[in-house]
Amino acid sequence: MAGGDNLDFEIRPASQPVPAVERAALMANPGFGRIFTDHMVTIRYADSKGWYDARVEPRAPIALDPAAAVLHYAQEIFEGLKAYRSADGGVTTFRADANARRFRESATRMAMPHLSDDLFLGSIRELVQVDRDWVPTDPEGSLYLRPFMFASEVFLGVRPALEYLYCLIASPVGSYFAGGVKPATMWVSTEYTRAAPGGTGAAKCGGNYAASLVAQAEAIEQGCDQVVFLDTREQKYIDELGGMNIVFVLDDGTLVTPPLTGTILPGITRDSVLTLARDEGRAVQERPVSVDEWREGARSGRIRETFACGTAAVITPVGAVKSRDYEFSIGGGEPGPVTMALRERLVNIQRGNAEDPYGWVQRII
Numbered sequence: 001m002a003g004g005d006n007l008d009f010e011i012r013p014a015s016q017p018v019p020a021v022e023r024a025a026l027m028a029n030p031g032f033g034r035i036f037t038d039h040m041v042t043i044r045y046a047d048s049k050g051w052y053d054a055r056v057e058p059r060a061p062i063a064l065d066p067a068a069a070v071l072h073y074a075q076e077i078f079e080g081l082k083a084y085r086s087a088d089g090g091v092t093t094f095r096a097d098a099n100a101r102r103f104r105e106s107a108t109r110m111a112m113p114h115l116s117d118d119l120f121l122g123s124i125r126e127l128v129q130v131d132r133d134w135v136p137t138d139p140e141g142s143l144y145l146r147p148f149m150f151a152s153e154v155f156l157g158v159r160p161a162l163e164y165l166y167c168l169i170a171s172p173v174g175s176y177f178a179g180g181v182k183p184a185t186m187w188v189s190t191e192y193t194r195a196a197p198g199g200t201g202a203a204k205c206g207g208n209y210a211a212s213l214v215a216q217a218e219a220i221e222q223g224c225d226q227v228v229f230l231d232t233r234e235q236k237y238i239d240e241l242g243g244m245n246i247v248f249v250l251d252d253g254t255l256v257t258p259p260l261t262g263t264i265l266p267g268i269t270r271d272s273v274l275t276l277a278r279d280e281g282r283a284v285q286e287r288p289v290s291v292d293e294w295r296e297g298a299r300s301g302r303i304r305e306t307f308a309c310g311t312a313a314v315i316t317p318v319g320a321v322k323s324r325d326y327e328f329s330i331g332g333g334e335p336g337p338v339t340m341a342l343r344e345r346l347v348n349i350q351r352g353n354a355e356d357p358y359g360w361v362q363r364i365i
């Protein structure tokens with residue numbers, strides 16, 4: 001089948017796919033990122049020949065030389081998106097073209113080669129086609145897709161590698177909120193930051209996550225669900241969570257979210273939510289929000305709601321906030337009405353239960 005970039009995907013079907021009965025048992029309670037489909041996509045890159053050897057093959061461990069550059073200097077990027085089962089049994093994706101573009105932008109920042117949008121989107125079509133039985137039929141479930149690329153060159157010198165491996169794996173996932181949407185508690189980290197101006201905050205690279213783990217662990221220790229990072233310059237303005245963007249809802253219905261100034265990952269969920277809000281006539285402000293404004297606003301009622309957004313959980317209401325010196329709740333700790341209405345509107349478009357005036361949903365099967 002044609003893959004684009006004049007590369008065809010060679011399909012090597014698994015000789016021992018998971019039997020249907022076992023697959024059904026696994027998919028009954030998939031959790032998040034624990035179970036995987038039978039196949040994966042790999043595409044290789046060498047500076048001398050460009051992208052080559054595009055394959056859909058049985059999912060298996062990847063053999064790496066101990067001197068593979070990624071193991072030493074972390075030249076790695078990834079994406080995350082979902083495929084949904086439609087009512088007629090087909091399969092769709094949501095704004096996959098935006099993930100393809102962001103993957104290129106991340107590659108630029110990390111001095112890596114670009115994978116064309118044709119190859120990126122082609123890899124998704126090919127894998128979902130082969131592993132279509134792994135797309136959950138459960139109306140809350142989806143197939144989480146994880147494209148990633150890393151430096152595979154065997155070389156310990158410090159420079160951009162000359163060889164890379166692109167890979168796509170897929171994992172059926174259930175509802176993020178088993179038993180209903182539950183507001184999360186945030187830990188505001190005053191010790192650790194995530195991204196400095198000029199750094200890699202806007203690139204979706206594994207290194208950002210590695211740097212956030214100790215802060216996330218601290219959040220859990222403090223009885224919170226997620227960490228909120230502040231700006232590195234003044235430790236005053238809110239950037240985002242470890243893997244989700246943050247949005248505030250004011251008492252007049254305005255949405256406020258930190259601007260994309262290079263230290264924040266430009267979330268596709270963030271962009272979708274802002275688009276939906278503007279189109280329903282809400283004011284949207286992309287401007288810095290200080291922790292003081294957040295705390296004061298929650299107390300006075302100026303800030304009525306806060307939510308986090310990202311592909312995995314879509315929209316998560318924030319019920320309470322904690323830091324070394326203070327603690328406060330938002331909207332009485334309950335999910336806010338604007339948060340929940342935006343969530344429902346977005347999920348309905350994603351799942352094909354509402355009209356999609358934006359052309360966000362693409363049918364792939």
Ligand SMILES: *Cc1c(COP(=O)(O)O)cnc(C)c1O
Pocket residue numbers: 080204240241242243244245265266267268269270309310311312
């Ligand atoms: C992926 C990611 C997000 C959310 O992006 P979506 O495109 O909405 O999934 C937010 N912050 C960080 C740090 C991320 O890596």
